[in-house]
Amino acid sequence: MSPSSMHSKGLPFDISQYPKLSVEQAGHLRHYYNLSSAIDGNWPHMGSQEPAQEFLDAYRYQLATMAYASSLTYYHRMPAMRGLFKPLIRRLIHKMLLRDVWGYWYLTSQSGIKLDPDMKELRKPWANPVVRENIMYSGHLLLMTSLYAMLFDDDEFEKPGSLTFHWNPLFWGMGPETFVYDNRSLQMAIVEEMERNNWVGVCCEPNLVFVACNQFPIIAMRLNDVRDGTRVLDGVLERYKTALEEKDMISRHDLFKDWIAVKQDQTVVARSVGFTAWAAAFMNTWNSEFVRAGYNTHVTGFITNIDGRVELQHPMIAGAYRAAVAQDASQDASQTLQKAREFYKVNKSSIKFPYNEPTFGYVVKWLSELGKMTELNGMLAYADEHLNPTWENGGLYYPRNDAATDEDGRWTHMDPFSGNAAIGYSRLNVKDGQKNMFDSPWTKETLVGRPHVDGLDLSQGVDCLRGVWDESRGALVVTVREWAGRETDIGFVVDNLLPGSWTVYTSQRPSWTQEVSEGGQITMNATIKAKEEVDFVIVRDE
Template sequence: MSSSQTTAIQLPLDLSKYPKLSAQQAGHLRHFYNLSSAIDGNWPHMGSQEPGQEFLDGYRYQLATMVYAAGVTHYHRMPAMGGLFKPLIRQLIHKMLRREVWGYWYLTSQSGRLVDPDLKELRKPWADPIFERQDSLKFHWDPLFWGMGPETFSYDNNGLQKAILAEMERNKWVGVCCEPNLVFIACNQFPIIAMHYNDVRHGTDVANGVLEKYKAALEAKKMISRDDLFQDWVAVKQGYTATPRSAGLTGWSAAFMNTWNSDLVRAGFANQSRGYITNINGHVELQHPMIANEYRSLIAEHKYSPEEALRKAREYYKEHRKTITFPYNEPTLGYIVKWLSELGKYEELNGILQYADARLQPTWENGGLYYLRNDVAADDEGHWTHVDPFSGNAAIGYARLNVEDGQKKMWDRPWTKDSLKTQPWVDGLDLSQGVDCLRGVWDDQANAMIITVREWAGRGSQLKLEIKNLPTGNWSLYRGDNTPATHEVSSEQAAVPVEVSLKAGEEVDVVITRST
């Protein structure tokens, strides 16, 4: 990384009260951009453990988490930077529509004994990952040497929601199947959140009715609890639930269920995290599930101190780890840090992130930060070593960029068309220009826009920005340590142009305030 040179600016405004992204936070955003801007068909650092993209660290989970991370960053940290986040999110969605991301469904649609033990023969396959048709998201199924010709499956937002609601109703409201016959709690949080935002956009009230039936179904199946881990999934045909073997899917579920069921999520944290996250004499670690489950058993006997229980649990792991036969490691690290970030458990979160920075190979590439993949679950002493692409590319970045109750605050106070109409924002800056944006906020009380950019590529940069939606009147524009320029905004459609020259590694503040 290039070293930064900060240019001072003298203002009747204390810039220190407007937090900037840290170098690591900016690095995660840039890594998302680097991955999203790779040439189509190239997936740098994103290859998953399972070659058919069926497992939990597949492309689709990585891309979705990058979008969620961009969303929480935009809303909570840089709300004025719509022009920065819009192209990033659109490009990530473009990647989601690539056949490499969703094409696994053709084989999965036929089901199998693992997900449906009573299956007598495979189902007839179909390529469409969503089942029903409409028109603004398009999935192109076009294998080169196989099939009867190209097919396109098209949807709009309303069509997707109708398909999801129909599936929930067929499953008696316990949720939508992620794989044939299996309903996971974690996966169903995302369409529920989307229904809520659709209600906000369209003035409808779908989500509340769905939640009433959904929560009742979960409770009837004993899927959720404040006393123990959530059940991983329910088999729709057979009616049984899967006993969790780790806290991973509970953490993933809770990180997003906090939007609508925060009391239960917060009440359950201590019991659910015990042993999976240990804090012994201020040293925080994430534990392998076999270690964690043995630790929980030993602590429950009330015979051992935490130190002794962890020592014995690690001995147990070393003796029994060869009995683990499932070939893939769940992306537990990513799930756990997302959970901790949403609940504001900063002692635990910072401890795990410090551990990751010390031992899990943080890597900088083209200004972006990620963590190298490592398929080994733990070292010889039982210390965590596993880093999957979901965690290393996306989820750790999400956790660093999120804030306490990040998802819940957006659920409770979503942006609307009306609220955005009057909010000043910045256009013309995106992540392709060799700069990181560290700050981009509008302060209503101070009548001021505060932007901070840093050149990272070592080549310098020339920016041409526009500040839009400013109230009419006279404004003073400060760039770096230059003499402020005065601009008049005479109509709601007028924008204030801003040109910024950055030297290699330079950091510059841009501030516009109402003239007195």
């Protein structure tokens, strides 16, 4: 019998109607905490395939995805747990500002013939990671800090100098350099870059614009507009949508283009669903009808569901599958997949690019946002069966494996972006999770009257499974569980309560009543036994 049902007789209502996090969801949050709490310069489990942080599984993508997942969880699942999520997201922003994360840009800024085949010599390098191009970093930083401001009504990163980059190599250069920004000046730099590229987007690497990376600053602009009472995004979106259409960058009938080379005005046709999935997962905020209309076309061959077994397919297998279906859609799916895998076995040696993109993570984020639960649950079940789910210090992750497939062509690849961050994101998200935050961001007025919990965070030895304020009942419900197998003491404050009499219920002892003054608090302290789950319910008396 659960603690909730054991003690429900003392409550005026059944708290089981408020969903709890699953063991896996709580484990992902704790893994985010564990990684963000590592000493600066130490990056446990976060090392990527490419050593210079230039590829798609780099630190910046992992940190940003952890921040987005934490934001979604706070907004949709535990909106009373301010004191838990604020330090977690702030710590992730701190990590994002470390030179370890953005220092790659000095070399990348020089460009190269892989990005611009018409180059005759390298460009003069610059260290400032946000002034030009590099939306693959600046766009994520903008959204991380805009979410922070929206979720907590905190202007910390809107103040001048709050986003400062220190370029200070120890034995190289003519001395330290400092680049000073804040959220709004960073946004201004991004908008200026969009305009410089005729609104098709800001470059990630020099000369190349990707659709996916430009979704994050668009979402941030919306949050900032609501906060400022401005309409910056309206003008940007109108031009951006027109440019995407003119360049044929996105389609309902085929995969999105991988990128456009700005100088050559050439687009690259996609061979994998990865960038389409990543872009669509966040484009659903402002272009949902379009994204949903293209889903069935985009997913064909890349995700198969044969006899109830959902699998992600390698891009070469998916390409062969899609080609076969295009010729004859009535073919048996199992036989079509087997033939595609045989094609892959014969031809996989032709693949020369040394790294695998984090497709698994992109796809599960996409599925979670669109609410495609059959496919999402199938892929998560596949990960749990085949991709080595690992628990460490109460946190759940999937360790890196660079092999793309096994000998039979079945998926085996696991990158740190997917394993540390994106799978957790997909479990913690809800249908239209990003879209609902985009459409209805919290405002100062939203937060000013909402009670919340402070002082209870992930350092205290418990996982928080539930943390909601029910306005209709005048009730706040919190559930915690000890995870490490040892007794622990916790304490927290329920803040911003209306004046009056409040009754406090816990699953440990009889209820009591407390009088609260205007803007008052109730302090809670408890000893949680090993593996014990405890409910706290505070109800305003009528």
